[in-house]
Amino acid sequence: MMRVYEPWNATRGAEIIAEHAHLEGATLVILHALQDAFGHVPEPAIPMIASALNLSRAEVHGVFTFYHDFRREPAGRHVLKLCRAEACQAAGGDALAARAEARLGVVIGDTTADNRVTLEPIYCLGLCATAPSAMLDGRVVGRLDEARIDALVAEAQR
Amino acid sequence: MNLRIFVPRDAGAVAVGADEVALALEQAASKRGVSIDIIRTGSRGLYWLEPMIEVATPQGRVAFGPLTGADAAAVLDVIVADGPHPLRLGITEQIPWLKRQTRVTFARCGVVDPRSIEDYRARQGYKGLERALELGSDAILADVTASGLRGRGGAGFPTGIKWKTVAQTSADRKYIVCNADEGDSGTFADRMIMEGDPFVVIEGMTIAAVAVGAGKGYIYIRSEYPHAVDAMNAAILAARRAGYLGERIGGTSHSFDLEVRVGAGAYVCGEETSLLESLEGRRGIVRAKPPLPAHKGLFGKPTVINNVLSFAAIPFILEGGAKAYADFGMGRSRGTMPIQLAGNIRYGGLFEAPFGMTLGELVDDVGGGTLSGRPVRAVQVGGPLGAYFPRALFDTPFDYEAFAARDGLIGHGGIVVFDDSVDMSRQARFAMEFCAIESCGKCTPCRIGSTRGVETIDKIRAGDRVAENIAVVEDLCNTMKFGSLCALGGFTPYPVISALKHFREDFGPAPTRLEAAE
Numbered sequence: 001m002m003r004v005y006e007p008w009n010a011t012r013g014a015e016i017i018a019e020h021a022h023l024e025g026a027t028l029v030i031l032h033a034l035q036d037a038f039g040h041v042p043e044p045a046i047p048m049i050a051s052a053l054n055l056s057r058a059e060v061h062g063v064f065t066f067y068h069d070f071r072r073e074p075a076g077r078h079v080l081k082l083c084r085a086e087a088c089q090a091a092g093g094d095a096l097a098a099r100a101e102a103r104l105g106v107v108i109g110d111t112t113a114d115n116r117v118t119l120e121p122i123y124c125l126g127l128c129a130t131a132p133s134a135m136l137d138g139r140v141v142g143r144l145d146e147a148r149i150d151a152l153v154a155e156a157q158r
Numbered sequence: 159m160n161l162r163i164f165v166p167r168d169a170g171a172v173a174v175g176a177d178e179v180a181l182a183l184e185q186a187a188s189k190r191g192v193s194i195d196i197i198r199t200g201s202r203g204l205y206w207l208e209p210m211i212e213v214a215t216p217q218g219r220v221a222f223g224p225l226t227g228a229d230a231a232a233v234l235d236v237i238v239a240d241g242p243h244p245l246r247l248g249i250t251e252q253i254p255w256l257k258r259q260t261r262v263t264f265a266r267c268g269v270v271d272p273r274s275i276e277d278y279r280a281r282q283g284y285k286g287l288e289r290a291l292e293l294g295s296d297a298i299l300a301d302v303t304a305s306g307l308r309g310r311g312g313a314g315f316p317t318g319i320k321w322k323t324v325a326q327t328s329a330d331r332k333y334i335v336c337n338a339d340e341g342d343s344g345t346f347a348d349r350m351i352m353e354g355d356p357f358v359v360i361e362g363m364t365i366a367a368v369a370v371g372a373g374k375g376y377i378y379i380r381s382e383y384p385h386a387v388d389a390m391n392a393a394i395l396a397a398r399r400a401g402y403l404g405e406r407i408g409g410t411s412h413s414f415d416l417e418v419r420v421g422a423g424a425y426v427c428g429e430e431t432s433l434l435e436s437l438e439g440r441r442g443i444v445r446a447k448p449p450l451p452a453h454k455g456l457f458g459k460p461t462v463i464n465n466v467l468s469f470a471a472i473p474f475i476l477e478g479g480a481k482a483y484a485d486f487g488m489g490r491s492r493g494t495m496p497i498q499l500a501g502n503i504r505y506g507g508l509f510e511a512p513f514g515m516t517l518g519e520l521v522d523d524v525g526g527g528t529l530s531g532r533p534v535r536a537v538q539v540g541g542p543l544g545a546y547f548p549r550a551l552f553d554t555p556f557d558y559e560a561f562a563a564r565d566g567l568i569g570h571g572g573i574v575v576f577d578d579s580v581d582m583s584r585q586a587r588f589a590m591e592f593c594a595i596e597s598c599g600k601c602t603p604c605r606i607g608s609t610r611g612v613e614t615i616d617k618i619r620a621g622d623r624v625a626e627n628i629a630v631v632e633d634l635c636n637t638m639k640f641g642s643l644c645a646l647g648g649f650t651p652y653p654v655i656s657a658l659k660h661f662r663e664d665f666g667p668a669p670t671r672l673e674a675a676e
Binding site: 088123131 | 169170172173174205206208340341342343344345346348349381382383384385419420421422423424425436437438439440441442457498499500501502503506507508529538542572574575576577580585588592595596598
């Protein structure tokens, strides 16, 4: 299922921040909530979080940039994450990752020119006994082979 | 009475089609006018048989697998007629792979409905907490110490000592933190237990809270585990509703509540001090120890921080099982370990057994060798920071000290199997590359050493002054091992050095030729 995100809106952003600001150590919770609503964490949200939590902008920016999950910009319409860790490597994941790159015409980490698919690495989905594995827009898929990866790529391109 | 059919909702089963199977079973049943109840459970951990369904019979549950949606109608007919089918596996508990296990921590996983606290209570659930509430702090600590339980996250620190330290530290607030940032490739036991038996984790944390006098707990789950996040959140709500979390637990003076926090894709946050920083809303930068988290942990308060499996082992121990638990195992490794067999393996899954089985038994006998059918060449034990072992070391017993004696570690109990097509210099390079990607940046040896490591291994792979560059890698590993604050920089040398030591032929020509040329 493709996620539909709201366009950035400062009032809505402020509401989301206010909803979680009372929590202990709220920064990550707020960043997750903003990304969940808008598909990324828009730049103007950073000083808003800082002011709500009585932190400096630099501190919030530092947290935002430390974690791989948080996006500066929206991803493509579909996000295909391929596990690149050892258990999936042992099960032939490297060749399948190369195949997905070739089919999509992008390298891992990039988004297709038509903005349909973002191809990302992920380091372990915990599906190591049914490797290689992947996640398409939050749906997990295991026991990948050439046919299955082709089907996943085709689904993402639709 | 309706037919009761159990279909896993475990992410590993869902990833290979369990949802489709559940849907197809429902459709087939309604078409035939058969009344069935589908109960979504965790996984039994026999992943090569997933999606594996079970049906309740007077003789016990009977399993079928691996199913696809297309098999569902035929299997339902066989279930109704009690007839034979190629996918019929017999009584689940009698499947040899399951039968030879010692399921203590995973006794309920795959059996119960993880959304039902009634189901949990009907199978010994909350007996440990009830006894703990009667015992009080000192006796709980004595039981945990007597069980010999050591931290299952990988470090193997005695849990009883950790808890006692927190109990003896006075403060206005104390915390219980569950480390569910299971980032090691080849490990999935935390995910399975959170999805399949979440109440056992909650109960273990609650007992810890009673033992040390903590009022609040956090479960820090990695974002790569959305199914586990949902399962834990649902279980916390159910436990709160039933009076097992919140004010005055079970009518006593103890109050304790829990909250799930979700990580954001940083491997280093599995390191306990980095996790605490992240929970506080900061960058996941490792803290220097001391102070220990037991003295100054979350928000500077005394904190018990343990792995999911450590907490999940506690209810059995407190139910009166401390001695029974300690009777399992070997040497200083007491109890059972949920071992995870993964990668290129024929029978992959969750195998809980007392410490002491050899690596060879686990890989060849239990795991059945590789899925590809090619010879096993190397296994990595303990995640991305664990050593690669060749077949020559397959007599190593699964035990903290035995692995350490052979320059390895059991870590969180994951075993990743590789066949003879593996290029070990490439695996060594990946270890350094992964460290470079995931380093928090605090320590220079880890932050810069990992990048220099990738570059130097690239030179070796290209045949550039192989012997000199191997010496550079060895020196670098030595610096990282002794110059890093945490296990990320400190243990990345394990896979690198073990690959060099045991699989030297993958790193270019042997150095003896250079000597001969002089």
